[in-house]
Amino acid sequence: MAVGLLAGRAGRLALLLVGVAVACFALMELSPVDPIDAYVGAEVTRIGPEQRALIAERFGLDEPPLVRFGLWAGRLLRGDLGTSTIYNAPVIGVIAQRFVASLALLATAWALSGLLGFGLGILAAVKRGSPVDRAIRWWAYTLASAPTFWVALLLLTTFSVTLGWTPVCCATPVGIDPADATLWQRLHHLLLPAATLSLVGIAPITLHTREQAIEILRSDFVTFARAQGEHGRGLVRHRLLRNVAVPALLLQFASLSELFGGAVLAEAVFNYPGLGQSTVQAGLRGDVPLLLGIALFTTLFVFAGNTLGDVVHGIVDPRVGSLHRGARP
Amino acid sequence: MTAVGETLGRRPGSPPRAGAAKSLGLTDRRARTLVQIGLGVAALVAMVIAGTMLAPAAELTDLTARRQPPSLAHPFGTDWLGRDMLARTLVGLRLSLAVGTLAASVSAVVALLLAAAAGALGRRVDAGVSWLVDLFLAVPHLVLLILIAFAAGRGAAGVIIAVAVTHWPSLTRLLRGEARRVAASDYVAASQRLGRSGWWVARRHLLRHLVPQFTVGLVLLFPHAILHEAALSFLGLGLSPHAPAIGIILSDAMRYLSAGAWWLAVLPGVALLAVVKAVDMVGENLRALLDPRSVHE
Numbered sequence: 001m002a003v004g005l006l007a008g009r010a011g012r013l014a015l016l017l018v019g020v021a022v023a024c025f026a027l028m029e030l031s032p033v034d035p036i037d038a039y040v041g042a043e044v045t046r047i048g049p050e051q052r053a054l055i056a057e058r059f060g061l062d063e064p065p066l067v068r069f070g071l072w073a074g075r076l077l078r079g080d081l082g083t084s085t086i087y088n089a090p091v092i093g094v095i096a097q098r099f100v101a102s103l104a105l106l107a108t109a110w111a112l113s114g115l116l117g118f119g120l121g122i123l124a125a126v127k128r129g130s131p132v133d134r135a136i137r138w139w140a141y142t143l144a145s146a147p148t149f150w151v152a153l154l155l156l157t158t159f160s161v162t163l164g165w166t167p168v169c170c171a172t173p174v175g176i177d178p179a180d181a182t183l184w185q186r187l188h189h190l191l192l193p194a195a196t197l198s199l200v201g202i203a204p205i206t207l208h209t210r211e212q213a214i215e216i217l218r219s220d221f222v223t224f225a226r227a228q229g230e231h232g233r234g235l236v237r238h239r240l241l242r243n244v245a246v247p248a249l250l251l252q253f254a255s256l257s258e259l260f261g262g263a264v265l266a267e268a269v270f271n272y273p274g275l276g277q278s279t280v281q282a283g284l285r286g287d288v289p290l291l292l293g294i295a296l297f298t299t300l301f302v303f304a305g306n307t308l309g310d311v312v313h314g315i316v317d318p319r320v321g322s323l324h325r326g327a328r329p
Numbered sequence: 330m331t332a333v334g335e336t337l338g339r340r341p342g343s344p345p346r347a348g349a350a351k352s353l354g355l356t357d358r359r360a361r362t363l364v365q366i367g368l369g370v371a372a373l374v375a376m377v378i379a380g381t382m383l384a385p386a387a388e389l390t391d392l393t394a395r396r397q398p399p400s401l402a403h404p405f406g407t408d409w410l411g412r413d414m415l416a417r418t419l420v421g422l423r424l425s426l427a428v429g430t431l432a433a434s435v436s437a438v439v440a441l442l443l444a445a446a447a448g449a450l451g452r453r454v455d456a457g458v459s460w461l462v463d464l465f466l467a468v469p470h471l472v473l474l475i476l477i478a479f480a481a482g483r484g485a486a487g488v489i490i491a492v493a494v495t496h497w498p499s500l501t502r503l504l505r506g507e508a509r510r511v512a513a514s515d516y517v518a519a520s521q522r523l524g525r526s527g528w529w530v531a532r533r534h535l536l537r538h539l540v541p542q543f544t545v546g547l548v549l550l551f552p553h554a555i556l557h558e559a560a561l562s563f564l565g566l567g568l569s570p571h572a573p574a575i576g577i578i579l580s581d582a583m584r585y586l587s588a589g590a591w592w593l594a595v596l597p598g599v600a601l602l603a604v605v606k607a608v609d610m611v612g613e614n615l616r617a618l619l620d621p622r623s624v625h626e
Contacts, residue, residue: 019464027480145605147556149563150579150598157591168587261471268564269583280564283475283483295476299467 013303017296024295025072028288029065036061038286039085072292081296082289086281091293095275099297101171102263102274104186108194110259113201114252120202121209122244126236128214136206144203148262152196152269159192166192169271193266200262201255208251213244246317253309257302362614369611373426376604380423387416387573396585399592406592409585414578418597421575422604424568425555428489429608432554436496437547441539443501448508449531458505465498474557478566488567492554500546504539511538541619548612552605559601575601 036055056062063071075082081091124136143151160168167173171189172181216222222239230238264276271277275294282290391411399406405414447458465473474491481487511517517534525533561567562576570577575597582593 015460016464016467019460020468023464024468024476027476030480032482033479141609142602142606145552145556145609146602147559147563147579147598149560150594150601153579153583153586153594153598157586157594161587161589162591257466257469260469264471264475265560265564279472279475280566283479283564283566286479291476291479295468295472298469298472302467302469 009307013300016303017299020295020299021073021076021292022069024292025069028292031286031288033286035085035286035288076296081293084282084287084290084293086285086287086290087278091289094278094290095293095297098273098275098278101272102267102276104190105193105197105266105272105274106259106263108190109197109201109262110252110256112194112198114205114248116198117202117205118209118245118248121206121248122213122236122240124206124210125213125217126240128217133210137210140203140206143199144207146200147265148196148200149265149269151199152193152266155192155196156269171272171274189272193263193270193272196266196269197259197262201259204255204258205248205251209244209248212247213240216240216243242316246313249312249316250309253305253312256305257298260298260301359618362617365614366611366618369607369614372607373604373611376419377423377426380419380421383416383419386413387420389413389416396588396590399596405596406590408581408590408593414593414596417573417578418575418600420573421578421597422600424572424574425558425601425604428492428558429551429555431489432492432496432558433547433550435493436550436554437500437543439494440497440500440504440546441536441543443497444504444508444539445531445535447505448512448535449527451527455505455509458501462498462501462505465495470495470557471560474561475564475566478561483566485568485572488558488561491561492558496550496554496557500543500550503546504542507539507542508535511535545612545616545620548608548615551608551612555601555605555608 036052039055053062061068072082079092081095083089084091084094087094120136120140124133127133156168159166167189171186172178173185173189176185217240222235225235225239260276263274264279266272267274267276268280275297278290279294281287282294389412391407394403394407394411396409397403397407397411403413403415405418407413408417443458443461447455468476473495477491477494478487481490511534512530517530520530520534558567559574559576559579562572562574563580564576565580567576568574570581578597579594582590582597585593
């Protein structure tokens with residue numbers, strides 16, 4: 001059964017990737033931005049038609065669209081995503097290097113927002129109707145309406161400009177070779193971008209957890225436990241936490257798409273050299289191979305999140321696991 | 330345990346908790362909902378009117394009053410050209426609302442049509458619609474926005490198209506579930522036995538049934554559309570740097586942040602937040618009015 005399930009997943013992923021690849025390639029074809037102009041940049045007036053032809057030949061731009069798609073897809077299947085025009089390096093290498101930089105940011109924010117949001121949601125549900133609950137709800141709704149980049153700007157103004165506690169930009173101190181930066185320096189630079197992403201990510205998980213927890217507090221088995229005299233922390237720990245943890249985990253794993261979107265904005269504000277910043281640069285400077293590569297890579301990233309969510313769901317909730325194994329008696 | 334008394338003590342008919350509305354003497358829930366919708370709409374309309382009237386003032390430069398912190402004459406301060414930031418913010422928000430209206434309407438109509446088709450035209454179409462939704466949700470939304478903005482040649486057209494064509498998937502998923510539920514009902518089966526075509530069923534049964542959720546969904550798409558337009562413009566992939574858009578104002582503000590001009594970033598952002606919250610309030614109250622089943626206290 002497990003093998004069949006895995007095969008089904010792989011099939012769905014393959015179909016999705018094909019869909020994304022075709023759609024994105026078509027989108028890039030639609031773009032009126034001339035790839036040669038984008039590659040050459042400001043020097044565009046200084047090159048002649050012969051040089052244009054040479055550049056077109058080098059990137060294979062002189063072929064018709066369908067042929068180019070065939071060539072691109074063929075190379076893609078061999079694991080070659082082409083060459084990024086703005087970094088002048090293989091797209092795969094650029095994505096790998098940039099993603100590792102983003103990973104620290106994404107992982108910190110993911111874990112922090114998950115834990116804090118879950119805790120706040122439980123607290124709000126247990127104290128339902130009290131000022132604590134209302135404050136938490138107001139806070140979550142406000143954060144959900146706040147633009148990510150503005151939250152980043154606020155933190156930057158407060159902590160970097162006014163208080164001077166944190167650096168204004170980048171992942172390592174300016175003027176030092178990034179390879180020489182100490183762990184402490186890296187963490188120091190990570191602090192505000194991670195705080196931005198965590199703050200923004202807390203809202204959905206808090207509201208969702210609160211709603212689920214209230215539902216469970218209303219259920220028959222909690223009423224029964226209460227009738228037996230269970231209350232307070234014991235009730236929360238034995239009856240509530242595990243039941244609410246399952247949907248919360250699923251939501252958190254499904255939030256990778258939003259998380260990456262937030263990272264794009266936070267990295268733009270803090271000039272943090274991660275994959276999000278590369279996405280913006282690729283869009284601004286017309287780096288088609290890199291844009292295509294990032295679209296495919298982030299599709300994989302989001303899909304991996306959803307799949308991991310299901311796997312963890314099976315581990316945390318034994319009922320799901322037995323279902324997958326065919327529910328033997 | 331206060332939660333116990335809270336849960337058990339409240340009967341359905343007991344008066345609800347109320348904040349500001351209660352002090353107005355509005356204990357009736359329906360009246361309160363209507364008042365909140367009215368207030369939200371009035372605030373938004375007032376803002377659009379103010380934005381229209383202040384459009385010329387937002388362009389006025391006064392080089393003798395550059396980069397002034399907030400004061401009575403300039404509640405939001407002035408920028409590096411001496412322009413009044415309150416006027417610029419209001420004009421920017423009007424632009425945001427215009428883009429948001431267009432984008433939310435297009436997306437909501439697309440969602441409605443796809444959902445009705447999925448409900449009325451059988452399993453294959455339904456599977457196709459579901460796959461399309463999955464495809465659009467597979468790529469992170471912001472990446473998709475950047476791709477489409479790039480494909481449409483960046484600029485104003487790019488951002489409007491990008492925001493308009495990417496906000497339908499989640500609403501489609503919601504409406505599709507509802508449409509499938511209605512499509513499985515007895516009265517639809519009866520209509521089909523009477524020889525009605527798929528489109529007739531879609532028009533007469535499904536679309537009408539979907540109207541409340543569609544209306545609420547339309548309003549609640551607004552905030553997303555506004556925030557995404559601002560984000561794209563902020564990143565430099567949206568409206569032109571000369572357009573008086575809120576994203577542009579904030580990205581300009583970033584350059585003057587280290588000089589201590591905090592008001593350039595903080596106050597326009599607060600105004601944007603207020604608009605998003607106002608639209609949200611209208612949407613949530615509209616949901617309570619039109620689609621009471623889906624409301625959780």
